[in-house]
Structures are given as C-alpha cells and as structure tokens.
Amino acid sequence: MLSKNLNVGQLVEASCGRDQGRLFFIVYIVDKNYVLIADGKSRKLDNPKKKKIKHLNIRNFVHKEVNELLNNGNNITDSFLRAELNKLK
Template identity: 60%
Template sequence: MLSYQLDIGQVVTACAGRDEGKLFFIINIIDSQYVHIADGKSRKVDSPKLKKVKHLKKLNIINDSVRAKILSGENVTDSFLRAELKKLNK
C-alpha cells in the first residue's frame, strides 16, 4: 500500500530535480517508493521518468480519461497527455 495513496492518472508536481514545479501524470506505479511519470513534452510516454514518491507533491486530481486509457491498455500518446495537462492549466 502506498503511503501517499497515489494512483495511475493522478496529477503530481515534481518537488526535486530539474523537473521541479512541472505537472505530470503518474502512468505506472513500480512499488511503494517509485513511480513512472510523463507529461508528453519533456518526459515522453515511451521513456517516462522514474521518480521517488517522496519527491512528488500529490494534487487531488485524477484524470479519468488518462487512467482509463492506461488501465485498458489503449495507446496513450504524448499529444493526448499534453492536451489533458493543458486543460488543467486553464
């Protein structure tokens, strides 16, 4: 069980590293300490960033369309992630 209760499709902000302050989606949960994050721009779906959970700030937003696509095994594109993040920035 994750200590921070993160979920696939969750929007997070990086709190450390060169990605600090940027918004990302969690696209894969490795274990209780590590997740894969992607934003479709600097971190692509094909090569997501492995990030420690303690270096992420959880936002109380779970994007249902991103979550559904990932869990169903559909192809998630970088442009789709960028478009979904753009909706959040408005």
C-alpha cells in the same frame, strides 16, 4: 506516502530536481517508493521518468480518461497528455 493512495492518471508536481514545479501524470506505479511519470513533452510515454514518491507533490485529482486508457492498455499519445495537462494549468 504509500502507493495505495496513488492511482495511474493522477496529477503530480515534481518538488525536486530539474523538473521541479512541473506537472505530470503518473503512468505506472513501480512499488511503494517509486512511480513513472510523463507529461508528453520532455518526458514522453515511451521514456517516462522514474521518480521517488517523496519527491512529488501529490495533487488530489485523478484524470479518469487517462486512468482508463492506461489501465486498459489502449493507445494513448503524448499529444493527448500534453493537451490534458494544458487544460489543467
């Protein structure tokens, strides 16, 4: 899967590793193979997880508010990410 199909703020599920089955938001697209993901709990915004795209199940949902906040460089908190993920579960 190419990074052109991905967006910051997109919902993903880890399919491999110790995070398997957990939901995250993409917070940064590194290149065509890697993204940085965070959930605000175990993976906070100040220390996001670098993950291969092939190890993620990409959900067809981009959270517009998370996308706008991250792209505009506005302050976004870990508690906001947690709250939004809890709404989606």
